[in-house]
Amino acid sequence: MSDVLLPLRDGDFRFVSELVYARFGIRLTDQKRSLVAGRLSKRVRQLGFSSFTEYFDLLRTAGGADELSELIDRVTTNHSFFFRERDHFDALSREILPSLIGGSARSGSPVRIWSAGCAAGEEPYTIAMLISQAMSRTPGAGSVDAGVLATDISMAALLEAKAGVYAESKLRELPRELRSPYLRPAGPDAWSVSPAVRSLVLFKRLNLMREPYPFKSRFDVVFCRNVMIYFDPPSRARLVESIYRVVKPGGWFFIGHSESLPRESCPFAYVRPATYRKEGA
Numbered sequence: 435m436s437d438v439l440l441p442l443r444d445g446d447f448r449f450v451s452e453l454v455y456a457r458f459g460i461r462l463t464d465q466k467r468s469l470v471a472g473r474l475s476k477r478v479r480q481l482g483f484s485s486f487t488e489y490f491d492l493l494r495t496a497g498g499a500d501e502l503s504e505l506i507d508r509v510t511t512n513h514s515f516f517f518r519e520r521d522h523f524d525a526l527s528r529e530i531l532p533s534l535i536g537g538s539a540r541s542g543s544p545v546r547i548w549s550a551g552c553a554a555g556e557e558p559y560t561i562a563m564l565i566s567q568a569m570s571r572t573p574g575a576g577s578v579d580a581g582v583l584a585t586d587i588s589m590a591a592l593l594e595a596k597a598g599v600y601a602e603s604k605l606r607e608l609p610r611e612l613r614s615p616y617l618r619p620a621g622p623d624a625w626s627v628s629p630a631v632r633s634l635v636l637f638k639r640l641n642l643m644r645e646p647y648p649f650k651s652r653f654d655v656v657f658c659r660n661v662m663i664y665f666d667p668p669s670r671a672r673l674v675e676s677i678y679r680v681v682k683p684g685g686w687f688f689i690g691h692s693e694s695l696p697r698e699s700c701p702f703a704y705v706r707p708a709t710y711r712k713e714g715a
């Protein structure tokens with residue numbers, strides 16, 4: 435199949451950027467134009483079309499909904515790795531989990547963590563490894579009900595996440611003491627996440643721009659890191675409000691270090707860079 439890019443005319447780019455913004459809150463700025471043309475040209479040819487116009491006509495039909503999911507898989511970037519932005523995991527393991535797991539061992543209340551925009555599972559499995567480690571260090575934690583809900587818009591990323599097999603390059607930052615208990619060799623350059631860690635994570639597809647979220651109870655900790663970079667300020671503000679509503683009083687909220695929340699309008703209390711807390715509890 436030819437790798438030559440198909441021309442993405444102004445009107446085509448306007449159509450796709452408006453569609454992606456309306457459905458997913460993601461702003462495809464002009465700088466993304468060649469990325470979009472590159473990532474979508476192959477798909478257009480695969481479907482037997484010879485132009486973007488024909489492809490976008492398909493998206494306009496009722497049957498275009500499934501294709502929209504293919505499209506978003508191609509235009510989002512699912513880059514992630516284990517232990518990315520390590521200070522969040524240090525705080526989780528030293529400051530947050532001991533009190534959550536200890537509290538749960540005494541009260542029986544579940545510990546719930548949400549990885550929102552979980553990409554191919556690197557972030558939620560990192561969290562699950564730390565939960566497992568904290569449980570093994572806390573007396574009486576055997577019966578604690580703790581788990582991670584991991585959501586993303588990209589079906590392709592979620593499929594990879596469920597497979598749970600990673601190349602060495604994704605694991606470079608993972609501390610040595612977490613390797614042998616929680617990873618199994620799965621080939622010359624591949625490691626598979628242990629069943630015990632997998633059992634702590636539930637993967638679901640969820641569009642963060644579609645509120646209200648369908649959760650039955652609130653979370654102790656929410657990670658929504660390196661996701662908001664895609665959104666414009668009004669969508670970001672809405673997202674933060676929606677997340678605030680599903681965090682328990684006293685709960686924690688982590689964002690990416692390259693992201694920021696405007697202090698005046700942010701409902702969370704600032705703790706330190708990229709770390710916030712809901713007051714109360």
Ligand SMILES: C[S@@+](CC[C@H](N)C(=O)[O-])C[C@H]1O[C@@H](n2cnc3c(N)ncnc32)[C@H](O)[C@@H]1O
Nearest residue numbers: 458510512514551553586587588641642659660
């Ligand atoms: C760069 S990855 C971040 C992964 C991980 N949180 C980290 O920090 O390493 C961003 C993820 O956000 C997801 N995403 C983008 N827009 C979304 C939306 N509207 N709803 C849910 N997920 C979205 C993308 O599919 C992608 O997997």
